[in-house]
Amino acid sequence: MPFVYVPVTIGVYRGDVHLTDFDCEARVEYELPDGPSGVLDWDITAFHFAGKHNGRAVYTEIGRTDPLWKDLYDHCDREWIHDQAREALAADGICNLYMDPDL
Numbered sequence: 239m240p241f242v243y244v245p246v247t248i249g250v251y252r253g254d255v256h257l258t259d260f261d262c263e264a265r266v267e268y269e270l271p272d273g274p275s276g277v278l279d280w281d282i283t284a285f286h287f288a289g290k291h292n293g294r295a296v297y298t299e300i301g302r303t304d305p306l307w308k309d310l311y312d313h314c315d316r317e318w319i320h321d322q323a324r325e326a327l328a329a330d331g332i333c334n335l336y337m338d339p340d341l
Contacts, residue, residue: 239267239268239269240267240268240269240332241265241266241267241268241283242266242268242323242326242327243263243264243265243266243286244263244264244266244319244322244323244326245261245262245263245322246261246262246263246264246285246314246315246318246319246322247259247260247261248260248262248285248310248313248314249313250309250310250313251313260287260310262285262286262287262310263285263286264282264284264285264286264314264319265282265283265284265285265286266280266281266282266283266319266323267280267281267283268280268281268323268327270332270333274332274333274334275333275334275336275337275338276337276338277337278320278323278324278327278333278337280320280323282311282314282316282319283301283302284299284300284301284302285299285300285307285310286298286299286300287299287300
């Protein structure tokens with residue numbers, strides 16, 4: 239399935255207390271079942287993190303089977319991710335920025 243990476247910042251909370259923010263990229267797999275002007279059917283399949291530790295580049299992926307997945311997924315702004323994914327795909331000519339209201 240085709241995919242696009244969307245940069246996201248996820249705030250993690252415990253109750254009403256804001257613990258921290260994570261900058262990462264969400265791997266968004268998508269389909270356009272009604273063509274480029276139709277609905278963008280998408281799902282987040284992983285969160286990717288990159289950074290440095292002791293001067294070395296580190297990279298990790300949090301997938302659906304990882305215990306941290308639920309916290310990241312629950313706290314990400316899925317409406318914003320949808321808009322960013324559609325804009326990225328429109329910029330690449332894969333879909334239209336706006337849906338056809340008649341579909």
